[in-house]
Amino acid sequence: MDYLKRVIDDQLQDYLDAFGAVNIEGPKWCGKTTTAKQKAASIIELQDTDKRDEYLATALTKASLLLEGETPRLIDEWQDAPTIWDAVRVACDRRQKPSQFILTGSAAADTDETAHTGTGRIADLTMYPMSLYESGESTGDISLEALFDNPKTDLGARSKMSVEDLVFAACRGGWPAALQPKTERGKLLVAKNYVKTVCDKDISKAAKEKLDPKIARAILRSYARNVSTMVDKSTILADVTANNDSLSRSTFDKYVAALEKLFVIQDIGTWNPSIRSKTAIRSGEKRSFCDPSVAVASLGIGPGGLLTQLKTFGFIFECMCVRDLKVYSAPLDGVISHYRDRYGLEADIVLHLEDGRYALIECKLGSAEIDDGAKHLKELVDLIRKHNEQEEQVPLREPDLLIVITGGEYAYTRPDGVHVIPLACLKG
Numbered sequence: 001m002d003y004l005k006r007v008i009d010d011q012l013q014d015y016l017d018a019f020g021a022v023n024i025e026g027p028k029w030c031g032k033t034t035t036a037k038q039k040a041a042s043i044i045e046l047q048d049t050d051k052r053d054e055y056l057a058t059a060l061t062k063a064s065l066l067l068e069g070e071t072p073r074l075i076d077e078w079q080d081a082p083t084i085w086d087a088v089r090v091a092c093d094r095r096q097k098p099s100q101f102i103l104t105g106s107a108a109a110d111t112d113e114t115a116h117t118g119t120g121r122i123a124d125l126t127m128y129p130m131s132l133y134e135s136g137e138s139t140g141d142i143s144l145e146a147l148f149d150n151p152k153t154d155l156g157a158r159s160k161m162s163v164e165d166l167v168f169a170a171c172r173g174g175w176p177a178a179l180q181p182k183t184e185r186g187k188l189l190v191a192k193n194y195v196k197t198v199c200d201k202d203i204s205k206a207a208k209e210k211l212d213p214k215i216a217r218a219i220l221r222s223y224a225r226n227v228s229t230m231v232d233k234s235t236i237l238a239d240v241t242a243n244n245d246s247l248s249r250s251t252f253d254k255y256v257a258a259l260e261k262l263f264v265i266q267d268i269g270t271w272n273p274s275i276r277s278k279t280a281i282r283s284g285e286k287r288s289f290c291d292p293s294v295a296v297a298s299l300g301i302g303p304g305g306l307l308t309q310l311k312t313f314g315f316i317f318e319c320m321c322v323r324d325l326k327v328y329s330a331p332l333d334g335v336i337s338h339y340r341d342r343y344g345l346e347a348d349i350v351l352h353l354e355d356g357r358y359a360l361i362e363c364k365l366g367s368a369e370i371d372d373g374a375k376h377l378k379e380l381v382d383l384i385r386k387h388n389e390q391e392e393q394v395p396l397r398e399p400d401l402l403i404v405i406t407g408g409e410y411a412y413t414r415p416d417g418v419h420v421i422p423l424a425c426l427k428g
Contacts, residue, residue, distance in 0.1 A: 004176070006035050006134055007327050007428045008127050012102075013039065016072060019123040020092030021101035023078075026127035027263040027290045028106035028202065029194055031176045033076050035127065036102045042069035046080040056081055063087035071100045078103045085122070092121040107206050108261045126263075129174030129291040131327040132320075133427040137161060137169060140427035142411055144328045147419070148357055151400050157411040159422035163365070166407050166424070167313060168303045170320050173293025188302065191293035195220065198264055207258040215240070215247060217298070219255050223265060223287055224298040228315040228348075230284050230340065266290050268322065271337040271350040273396055275387040282340045292320040310365065318348055318363040321405050321423055325351055325361070328428035345383065346376055359401035366407065373404040374418040 008024075015022045016039060024032045037043065044066055046055050058065050059081030067073060067087055078084045088101050103122070132138035141157035161169070171188055172178045178190035199216040222239040237252045259265040267285035289295050295316050296306070306313045322336060329336075333354035340346040349361035360380055362373030381398060388395040402418045411421045 003034065003038060004130070004134060004136070004179075006031065006127075007131070007330060008035060008125065009038065011125060011331050012036070015123050015125055016099040016102070018098060019121065020095065020098055021088050021103060021122040023103040023105065023122050023124050024127055025105050025108060025124060025263070027129060028197070029175050029177060029190075030127055030129045030290075032104040032106070032127050033074075034176065036074050036076070036104050040072050040074035040102055042071070043074045043076065044069070045076040047077050052080075059083050059087075064091065067091050067101070071097075072102050073100070074102045074104070076104050077106065079105045079107060089121050106202070106262065108263070126330070128323060128327050128330075130176060130179075131174060131324040131427075132161075132169060132424055133324070134327065135169075135174060135179060137165070138324075138424045138426055140425070142421055142425045143427055144325070145332060145428060148332070148353065148359070148400060152417075154413045155411045155419055155421065157422075157425045159409050159411070159424040161407075161422070161424035163310075163407050164303070164307065166317065166320075167306045170292040170313070170316050171296045171301075171303050171306065173291045173296075174323060175291070175293070178293075191291075191297040195294060195297040198259070198262060202262055203255065203258045206261045207254060211255060211258065216255055216259070218243065219252070219259070220264075220294070220298040221300075223289070224295040226287050227292075227295045228286060228288065228318040230282060230286050232284060236287075263290050264294060268349075269337045271339045271347075271352075273339075273384070273387075274391070274394075275383050275396060276341050280341045280343065282342060286338050288319055288322055291323055292316045295319060314363075314365045317365045317407055317423075321361075321363045322349060324423060324426060325349060328426060329353065331428060339380070345379055347380055356397060357400045358397070359403055360399045361401075361403045361405060363405050370404050370406060370408075370420055374402070374414060374416060374420075377402040377404070377418055378416060 012022060024036055026032055063083045064087050066084060075084055092100055133140045139160060142155060147153060173191040175190045178187045181187045199213040203216050204211045218240045222236045237249060241247050256265060266288050268288050269285055270283050272281055326336060329351055335352045337350045338348060339350055347360040348363045350358060351361060352358040360377050362376060364370055364373045384396050384398055404418060404420045405423050406420060408422050411425050413419050
């Protein structure tokens with residue numbers, strides 16, 4: 001299979017030009033190694049079964065030997081031999097050149113096991129599963145970056161994906177391996193196997209102790225039932241303990257921390273502008289995954305079942321929107337949060353860019369919900385303007401974009417300035 005260009009490709013080159021080493025982290029199977037190989041001049045794979053023992057022994061005795069080779073030198077799954085991190089840092093200090101090493105890892109870097117964080121020498125770059133544009137399903141007719149640069153553009157585009165197509169894409173997920181099987185059944189097996197591997201093996205490795213796969217599955221299932229909602233963790237714990245009475249909160253937190261370390265769970269924080277009293281804004285994280293297929297596989301449901309439960313798919317669709325927006329906004333240093341207050345005012349996604357520009361976004365699967373989503377966004381803008389009238393010395397920037405992302409067919413700009421964009425028309 002030919003390499004499919006990823007949004008992170010250009011970012012990786014920029015980072016290599018600026019730093020001695022780049023650490024690509026993100027969920028297992030999202031394509032980190034394949035992407036890194038496009039830039040690497042030499043490679044060492046620590047999980048190579050024929051050489052693994054030799055590599056690990058060398059890492060313990062003299063890790064610098066593993067760094068010898070043409071640069072950039074790729075060290076895949078470096079966390080299997082944590083001493084490599086410090087060896088890379090020292091090598092970067094000595095060589096004083098950019099583009100020396102690429103590290104990849106499927107778990108967040110544990111700097112407790114290293115002597116130095118690597119600040120200034122090793123830059124972290126997060127990778128996500130494939131967006132619809134990267135998998136060739138979004139037309140890419142509407143560029144998020146271009147829209148930020150020209151927010152008053154009148155949109156006109158047409159999606160090629162039906163709701164049935166979106167449902168299948170969510171079930172299949174953004175895993176590069178899921179694009180290779182010839183049958184739909186084969187494509188769907190990848191996400192199922194991903195969840196199984198995480199629960200059976202990876203979570204224990206991330207936690208550095210044996211964890212129960214059944215409990216891991218129960219936690220993922222409960223998270224999936226509450227995806228794209230603000231349900232608190234105590235509610236999820238109560239759901240899980242219905243069948244696991246002995247599970248304490250501290251043990252539950254250990255499982256969640258391991259799933260977060262593996263980038264499986266990626267909850268979304270709250271945007272807290274000073275437009276309401278602190279008691280009015282509903283603080284708390286919105287439950288989310290690195291990819292919508294994790295929710296689908298954890299629920300044990302397929303495309304056919306989701307098509308008869310479109311309300312449930314609406315929450316999974318929002319998770320897919322979050323994934324794609326993370327990919328598209330990464331080169332702009334985008335940060336995603338959400339807003340909701342006790343008066344019912346909300347924005348499913350608040351996307352802030354590094355330069356201060358931001359968008360308020362609602363995710364609405366069907367066209368019948370677009371008016372409601374646009375209404376919420378306009379009401380939030382009105383609230384910001386009222387705040388600015390009273391707080392002239394510390395005005396809050398008004399949003400640069402108001403967007404309703406849909407699963408519909410057509411992109412257009414409403415008379416009120418709200419952009420309606422099918423997810424399958426977007427790109428970075």
